[in-house]
Amino acid sequence: MSTADPTRPTGAVLHGGAQRLPVRVHNPYDAPATTISRYLVAPGDRCTLHVHTGKTEAWVITQGTGTATVGDVTIAVREGDIVVTPPGRPHDLVNLGQTPLVFVNVVLPTHDAPITTRELEV
Secondary structure (H helix, E strand, O other): OOEOOOOOOOOOEEOOOEEEEOOOOOOOOOOOOOEEEEEEEOOOOEEEEEEEEOEEEEEEEEEOEEEEEEOOEEEEEEOOOEEEEOOOOOEEEEEOOOOOEEEEEEEEEOOOOOOEEEEOOO
16 A cells, blocks of 8 residues: 655654655555655755665655756756656755745655665765
């Protein structure tokens, strides 16, 4: 069953400045395991540069504007954009707007390595 990540409480701040928001997942057909969470990055704040193994993330931007860097590519993001962060590629997200930047994080395990996270800046 798809679930919110139970190891990260609502309100937790991850990667420097992404505040976890509540999410409800309805999965009556028991689809393949996926972790879904929602985050808020305050104006001028950022989700710091980090890298994962064992999973791909898809960030669905639902509010706000900023930039996302994946590997050596930096792109402007806004509501409606989806940013895909493959395993092994460092990535970050910066809120450049005057309002909160909110995104839904969909985690898809790759099943080729353990899932790890390594912060690349503090």
